[in-house]
Amino acid sequence: MTALSTSPVVLITGASSGIGAATATRLAGAGYRVHAVARRRGRLDELAATAGCTTHVLDVRDHQALLDLVELIGPVDVLVNNAGLGRLDAPLARASLDDITRVIDTNVTAAMVAARAVLPAMIERRRGHVVNIGSMAGLYPLPSAIYGTSKGAVYRLSTNLRLELRGTGVRVTEICPGRVSTEFYDVAITDPHRRADIKHSGVDEITPEEVADAILYAIGVPRHVNVNRIELQPTEQTYGGAQFDPVDDTLK
Numbered sequence: 001m002t003a004l005s006t007s008p009v010v011l012i013t014g015a016s017s018g019i020g021a022a023t024a025t026r027l028a029g030a031g032y033r034v035h036a037v038a039r040r041r042g043r044l045d046e047l048a049a050t051a052g053c054t055t056h057v058l059d060v061r062d063h064q065a066l067l068d069l070v071e072l073i074g075p076v077d078v079l080v081n082n083a084g085l086g087r088l089d090a091p092l093a094r095a096s097l098d099d100i101t102r103v104i105d106t107n108v109t110a111a112m113v114a115a116r117a118v119l120p121a122m123i124e125r126r127r128g129h130v131v132n133i134g135s136m137a138g139l140y141p142l143p144s145a146i147y148g149t150s151k152g153a154v155y156r157l158s159t160n161l162r163l164e165l166r167g168t169g170v171r172v173t174e175i176c177p178g179r180v181s182t183e184f185y186d187v188a189i190t191d192p193h194r195r196a197d198i199k200h201s202g203v204d205e206i207t208p209e210e211v212a213d214a215i216l217y218a219i220g221v222p223r224h225v226n227v228n229r230i231e232l233q234p235t236e237q238t239y240g241g242a243q244f245d246p247v248d249d250t251l252k
């Protein structure tokens, strides 16, 4: 379907790879007018060429830049708060300050700032949808204090924002994936041997397109339906799944 001027406007953060890129592609293909945000210009240029969406080079930790972007775009119908990262081999006891602040600033604070930017127009127009990409790590205990804390906050942001917005017509959905085959683990695990371990742990990972389909479903249901939360994970993954044990540094 070709995007029409009346098509809903979607803002997706972290759209240069993985779940964000797949979602931008799916939604643009379904006729939404997609604005895709990330830091890597080259990847965004490729996305613009293949998916036909509008791209913006931006670090979501730059709050003023996020606010300015929303001002530039105008009313947003769907915000997909997807930009995020983990530091899975940085247990809190030996994490750097940058490990802590980068994860929290990207996964939590930026998601709140983006929502703060789009919500007034959504409330005024009595329609809109905030989709937060959470994680199994936000719902179940994992030996990953920093990432788990950030995604636990996304879980609570989603439930409480939904209550704050009751009566406004604005919907809130949290998507909680288990392991998805993206570049996430390249960023989250610095040691290449450990990365290889997790890649070869025998779990048939979900594809980013499968997560994008869940998002497409959640935003496509009739407006009187709010999909609160979707959990999806590989069939062979337990809750949480394989993680590095911070005590003996092994993959459990």
Ligand SMILES: NC(=O)c1ccc[n+]([C@@H]2O[C@H](COP(=O)([O-])OP(=O)(O)OC[C@H]3O[C@@H](n4cnc5c(N)ncnc54)[C@H](OP(=O)(O)O)[C@@H]3O)[C@@H](O)[C@H]2O)c1
Binding pocket: 013, 014, 015, 016, 017, 018, 019, 020, 037, 038, 039, 040, 041, 043, 058, 059, 060, 061, 082, 083, 084, 085, 086, 106, 133, 134, 135, 136, 176, 177, 178, 179, 180, 181, 182, 183, 184, 185, 187, 208
């Ligand atoms: N993969 C999994 O197993 C899994 C499971 C559960 C939840 N998730 C969540 O899914 C979301 C997407 O991750 P993914 O798996 O698709 O990994 P990914 O391929 O590494 O994608 C992460 C995206 O976030 C963007 N990003 C990171 N920091 C940013 C910043 N400061 N400003 C703007 N964009 C930023 C990256 O783009 P640039 O580097 O170009 O900025 C990239 O487009 C994350 O929130 C992640 O926590 C992933």
